[in-house]
Amino acid sequence: MKAPTIRNPFAAQPLPEQPDIEAAALRSDRFRLEREGDWRRLEQIVRRLERGFAFRLSDEDIMDLPVLYRQAASSLAVARETSLDAATLRFLEDLVQRAWYQVYGPRSGLLRWLGGFFRGGWSRAVRAIWLDILLAFAAMAAGVAAGWVLVARNVEWYFALVPGSMADARVPGASRAQLAETLAIADGAGGLSAFAAQLFYNNASVCILAFALGFAFGVPTLLLLIYNMALLGAMAWLYNSVGLLPDFLAWLSVHGTTELTAILLAGAAGVHVGRRMAFPGDASILSATAEAGRRAALVMLGCVFMLIFAAILEAFPRQLAGPEARAIIGAFMAIAWTALFVLVGRERKGASAP
Amino acid sequence: MSAARKSLDAKRQRQIVTPEGVPLGVTLATRGSRLIALILDYVIMFVGLFLIALALLLVGINLGQLDALGTGAGEFLVVVFFIVLFLAFNGYFIFFEMGPRGATLGKRAVGIRVAARPQGQSGERLTAEAIIARNLLRQIEIFLPLTFFSTAGEAGSGPAWLVGSLWFAVFMLFPFFNRDALRAGDVVAGTWVVEAPRRKLAEALSLRQESAPAAEAAYRFGPEELEVYGEYELQSLERVLRDGDDETLAAVHAAIVRKIGWQAGSGDERAFLESFYTALRAKLEGDMRFGKRKADKHAEVDRGGPPLR
Numbered sequence: 268m269k270a271p272t273i274r275n276p277f278a279a280q281p282l283p284e285q286p287d288i289e290a291a292a293l294r295s296d297r298f299r300l301e302r303e304g305d306w307r308r309l310e311q312i313v314r315r316l317e318r319g320f321a322f323r324l325s326d327e328d329i330m331d332l333p334v335l336y337r338q339a340a341s342s343l344a345v346a347r348e349t350s351l352d353a354a355t356l357r358f359l360e361d362l363v364q365r366a367w368y369q370v371y372g373p374r375s376g377l378l379r380w381l382g383g384f385f386r387g388g389w390s391r392a393v394r395a396i397w398l399d400i401l402l403a404f405a406a407m408a409a410g411v412a413a414g415w416v417l418v419a420r421n422v423e424w425y426f427a428l429v430p431g432s433m434a435d436a437r438v439p440g441a442s443r444a445q446l447a448e449t450l451a452i453a454d455g456a457g458g459l460s461a462f463a464a465q466l467f468y469n470n471a472s473v474c475i476l477a478f479a480l481g482f483a484f485g486v487p488t489l490l491l492l493i494y495n496m497a498l499l500g501a502m503a504w505l506y507n508s509v510g511l512l513p514d515f516l517a518w519l520s521v522h523g524t525t526e527l528t529a530i531l532l533a534g535a536a537g538v539h540v541g542r543r544m545a546f547p548g549d550a551s552i553l554s555a556t557a558e559a560g561r562r563a564a565l566v567m568l569g570c571v572f573m574l575i576f577a578a579i580l581e582a583f584p585r586q587l588a589g590p591e592a593r594a595i596i597g598a599f600m601a602i603a604w605t606a607l608f609v610l611v612g613r614e615r616k617g618a619s620a621p
Numbered sequence: 622m623s624a625a626r627k628s629l630d631a632k633r634q635r636q637i638v639t640p641e642g643v644p645l646g647v648t649l650a651t652r653g654s655r656l657i658a659l660i661l662d663y664v665i666m667f668v669g670l671f672l673i674a675l676a677l678l679l680v681g682i683n684l685g686q687l688d689a690l691g692t693g694a695g696e697f698l699v700v701v702f703f704i705v706l707f708l709a710f711n712g713y714f715i716f717f718e719m720g721p722r723g724a725t726l727g728k729r730a731v732g733i734r735v736a737a738r739p740q741g742q743s744g745e746r747l748t749a750e751a752i753i754a755r756n757l758l759r760q761i762e763i764f765l766p767l768t769f770f771s772t773a774g775e776a777g778s779g780p781a782w783l784v785g786s787l788w789f790a791v792f793m794l795f796p797f798f799n800r801d802a803l804r805a806g807d808v809v810a811g812t813w814v815v816e817a818p819r820r821k822l823a824e825a826l827s828l829r830q831e832s833a834p835a836a837e838a839a840y841r842f843g844p845e846e847l848e849v850y851g852e853y854e855l856q857s858l859e860r861v862l863r864d865g866d867d868e869t870l871a872a873v874h875a876a877i878v879r880k881i882g883w884q885a886g887s888g889d890e891r892a893f894l895e896s897f898y899t900a901l902r903a904k905l906e907g908d909m910r911f912g913k914r915k916a917d918k919h920a921e922v923d924r925g926g927p928p929l930r
Contacts, residue, residue: 293899293903294906316721337641341641351852351906357820363645365819367639368747371746372746479760482805556808557811559809560811561811562750564753567753
């Protein structure tokens with residue numbers, strides 16, 4: 268009776284015994300036998316990489332991966348012309364493909380990639396879509412102006428633009444005191460963090476929506492920007508009508524400079540995709556869209572982080588700090604974001620692009 | 622039926638060229654398998670979130686009542702919960718598809734993965750940006766119509782459910798209206814979903830005889846006997862030998878013997894077929910080296926034409 272042994276399911280399988288190369292009758296079999304060891308080694312390395320055990324690979328294995336991959340690729344090219352062993356051919360096809368995914372896969376994990384992203388990848392992507400940022404900005408400015416002018420001409424417009432749930436006490440005809448109340452400093456931070464998280468969830472969804480709507484040639488994105496900004500314009504008119512405009516702007520600017528920048532960038536990313544779809548230039552529509560989509564995705568990811576930041580600002584300083592402090596925080600954030608996008612990640616003159 | 626299936630399979634074949642210049646065949650994933658993968662992923666996420674909520678409940682935290690508590694700790698947990706929610710719905714796909722297998726858990730289960738769609742000819746590197754882009758688009762494909770549905774009950778929302786279903790239908794049916802079965806996110810990111818290769822190296826048939834002494838009995842075939850078949854028959858024979866079904870072996874044996882005009886008894890079909898396989902392969906591979914290929918038994922020998930692949 269055999270003694271029971273515990274098998275380690277993760278242990279490396281021993282390589283099967285090699286038949287004698289010289290004994291093989293067919294030339295294609297000798298070709299296979301001579302290289303089979305390398306193929307199996309490559310398969311083992313690739314399997315470990317696929318399972319996420321990259322840290323268990325020896326340095327030697329990592330160094331050899333590209334070499335083994337190229338050898339297998341050239342073996343495949345030769346085998347296609349000289350061998351009719353379907354099993355070998357299919358195996359090689361699969362092996363080369365799997366190795367190709369590993370050798371030409373994403374270069375780093377999520378965390379390392381994020382590091383590079385914040386140290387310049389994001390800023391470069393933002394600078395690359397400057398034209399679309401201008402377009403989105405024009406749409407937003409037009410939205411504010413439209414909201415203001417519409418409400419100034421006919422107050423009924425206010426109720427059409429501002430949804431009831433947001434209006435609260437902020438309605439035309441409210442007294443100056445009532446409006447000032449909505450801008451007042453809250454007496455504690457109670458309930459604010461949950462409010463911030465909800466706001467973040469809502470704003471992030473709106474931003475992603477603005478980007479994703481770019482898919483329809485960017486037009487819905489621009490409409491969305493105009494509509495949202497019209498709401499802002501209407502509110503600005505309301506506060507101006509009672510002489511509270513500076514306080515309103517300060518109240519808004521705390522988080523607004525961050526949040527509006529994020530919405531601006533998200534809209535610009537959407538417009539970028541839509542514009543490249545409509546005017547792909549020399550490239551095919553599909554490849555132009557893909558290129559624009561990847562660039563826009565970078566901008567978008569940054570927007571999500573900006574929104575987390577905006578939500579924190581929205582919940583705490585906006586409700587707790589006085590008008591001057593609010594305006595200062597808002598202006599500071601505006602300058603900080605601008606500096607980030609303009610200055611970070613520039614290639615030094617003379618240095619070659621990575 | 623099988624012919625129709627074959628032509629469907631052939632429709633899913635695509636070719637990419639690696640930077641080394643080796644063409645590789647990839648098979649697009651079927652739309653059905655992608656749908657199953659998507660459903661699996663959502664089941665995994667919802668079950669995961671449910672388990673988290675349940676675990677919190679077990680240690681005495683009821684998420685539904687945290688807001689009412691009004692304490693700092695409760696609020697903190699609500700914040701954490703919202704962030705987890707956001708990460709689960711957006712980060713799950715991105716994290717897994719950026720991993721070495723390029724597939725979420727659901728995709729792994731059905732054996733498919735995300736790959737970069739070649740722009741032009743050559744295969745490209747799958748980048749992190751592409752994965753982020755294709756997953757951000759899920760927001761309009763799935764979550765936006767859901768928000769339409771959620772407002773459907775409210776007064777004055779009108780035909781919101783109709784808009785929601787239409788929207789949903791447009792994006793769900795998107796993969797049926799292009800050749801590569803791309804969804805909107807794939808178009809924007811420049812990716813496609815393919816079957817993940819995973820095949821083991823099978824033992825070489827032509828090497829078996831040396832190790833098996835029973836096969837020593839020598840069958841010798843002349844050129845005119847090997848002339849009758851081509852590569853297609855060789856591959857069918859290989860398949861039959863690997864399956865190793867005795868009845869099929871006998872039938873194939875009878876067919877070959879009749880075709881080459883031999884008189885042979887029964888009982889040694891396997892050894893006969895293995896030697897015939899080796900001899901036929903030797904002959905066809907020998908011809909290949911001189912640039913002559915024969916696709917099947919009906920084909921004239923193709924001299925120096927373009928290779929079959």
